[in-house]
Amino acid sequence: MQLLTNIGCIWQQAQELPALRRGAELAQLPYLKDAYMLLEGDRIVEFGPMDNCPEKEGYSVYDVQGRDLFPSFCDSHSHLVFAAPRQEEFVYRIQGLSYHEIAAKGGGILNSAKRLQAMPEEQLLAEAKKRLLALLRLGTGALEIKSGYGLTYEAELKMLRVIKALKAWAPIPIKATFLGAHALPPEYKEDRAAYMDLLIEQLLPKIAEEGLADYIDVFCEKGFFSLEEAQRIMEAGKAYGLPAKIHCNQFNSMGAIEAAIAAGARSVDHLEVLNTDEMKALGQADTLACLLPTAPFFLNDDHRTPARALIEAGAAVVLASDYNPGTTPSGRMSFVCSLACIQLRMLPEEAINAASLHGAYAMDLEQELGCIRPGARANFFLTEALPSLAYLPYSFGSDLIEAVFLNGELHWEKQALI
Numbered sequence: 210m211q212l213l214t215n216i217g218c219i220w221q222q223a224q225e226l227p228a229l230r231r232g233a234e235l236a237q238l239p240y241l242k243d244a245y246m247l248l249e250g251d252r253i254v255e256f257g258p259m260d261n262c263p264e265k266e267g268y269s270v271y272d273v274q275g276r277d278l279f280p281s282f283c284d285s286h287s288h289l290v291f292a293a294p295r296q297e298e299f300v301y302r303i304q305g306l307s308y309h310e311i312a313a314k315g316g317g318i319l320n321s322a323k324r325l326q327a328m329p330e331e332q333l334l335a336e337a338k339k340r341l342l343a344l345l346r347l348g349t350g351a352l353e354i355k356s357g358y359g360l361t362y363e364a365e366l367k368m369l370r371v372i373k374a375l376k377a378w379a380p381i382p383i384k385a386t387f388l389g390a391h392a393l394p395p396e397y398k399e400d401r402a403a404y405m406d407l408l409i410e411q412l413l414p415k416i417a418e419e420g421l422a423d424y425i426d427v428f429c430e431k432g433f434f435s436l437e438e439a440q441r442i443m444e445a446g447k448a449y450g451l452p453a454k455i456h457c458n459q460f461n462s463m464g465a466i467e468a469a470i471a472a473g474a475r476s477v478d479h480l481e482v483l484n485t486d487e488m489k490a491l492g493q494a495d496t497l498a499c500l501l502p503t504a505p506f507f508l509n510d511d512h513r514t515p516a517r518a519l520i521e522a523g524a525a526v527v528l529a530s531d532y533n534p535g536t537t538p539s540g541r542m543s544f545v546c547s548l549a550c551i552q553l554r555m556l557p558e559e560a561i562n563a564a565s566l567h568g569a570y571a572m573d574l575e576q577e578l579g580c581i582r583p584g585a586r587a588n589f590f591l592t593e594a595l596p597s598l599a600y601l602p603y604s605f606g607s608d609l610i611e612a613v614f615l616n617g618e619l620h621w622e623k624q625a626l627i
């Protein structure tokens with residue numbers, strides 16, 4: 210058993226699993242100052258005030274030295290498996306081209322697909338492992354990863370098999386999402402129905418047979434997939450036991466939110482463009498509202514999720530990275546939280562709730578991750594001693610994380626510079 214002593218503050222702690230925090234409750238982030246914590250194997254056993262700390266005999270002791278402790282970030286939206294970065298599009302954008310214009314030129318998702326199709330599975334896996342290891346040091350302790358840069362029968366399966374291999378290798382829980390409906394491959398331009406059939410009639414059964422996905426996704430957007438196509442994809446996924454987590458309302462509102470709620474989707478993701486009815490619907494729905502503020506930031510897109518109104522409407526708000534080579538070449542969740550505060554006017558407490566507890570709910574991992582709780586998996590990180598919670602998102606771009614524990618073990622610790 211391991212005993213952590215002198216914890217400056219445990220943030221996001223509870224004795225029982227908290228329900229989703231909606232409305233004013235999202236600003237509640239229970240904490241405990243000057244605490245100890247006991248671990249056994251990969252689990253948290255108990256924690257409490259230092260005054261009640263058990264005698265040290267028999268325990269392996271780790272002195273936290275007043276640093277702060279947070280549950281790992283639960284990043285419920287990423288495209289971590291890809292073949293190559295797309296910095297040339299970054300320059301196109303500087304030169305004035307829009308996301309849709311770049312996509313129409315064969316850039317964007319289709320560019321990533323071409324490169325991924327050409328890359329051997331082992332190399333894709335090796336690249337993804339490197340990215341994942343980097344994320345662990347940034348505090349990510351659970352991750353969802355999508356396919357969607359394959360866009361052929363073989364390449365979509367290749368991507369999903371890479372994700373399956375990552376699941377077996379990584380020290381954190383990973384969830385896989387089938388996103389064959391990410392963009393229409395050019396060879397299907399004149400026959401969309403044939404591509405839909407490939408996804409639904411051929412790929413889905415194979416994916417289900419091999420147990421390659423936990424969720425299904427579709428990019429419902431002008432120039433990508435229509436509302437009707439999105440509905441078909443969600444229904445087909447449901448028939449194979451894959452709940453939907455969909456991309457929608459990134460640039461246009463097309464009715465996907467209501468459709469996703471009706472289909473029992475786990476989450477609707479992006480939501481840069483939202484109308485009042487959609488916010489109201491999310492306020493009453495079990496479907497979570499997953500915001501990805503680093504995507505419009507990186508695209509320098511003016512659309513910003515009206516997060517305050519969404520929270521006031523009662524939606525269950527999640528924050529995730531959207532790590533991908535096109536619109537967010539970063540999986541740094543602490544920066545996602547900073548941007549949510551700076552640009553979406555979320556309070557620091559709200560941002561941490563959305564990036565931890567609600568992120569876990571968005572991946573159906575709330576029973577073991579998302580908050581510091583007896584019985585939960587011991588995935589957490591230590592920051593330097595914070596003067597207050599706000600100091601974390603305030604210090605955007607700084608590396609305040611000093612140590613990472615995964616499955617009850619010290620996974621990484623920052624080395625002193627001197």
Ligand SMILES: N=CN[C@@H](CCC(=O)O)C(=O)O
Binds near residue numbers: 317428534536537
């Ligand atoms: N919007 C759709 N998919 C990704 C971007 C994919 C890409 O541009 O490669 C996103 O979530 O931002």
Ligand SMILES: [Zn+2]
Binds near residue numbers: 286287288456531533
């Ligand atoms: Zn995405």
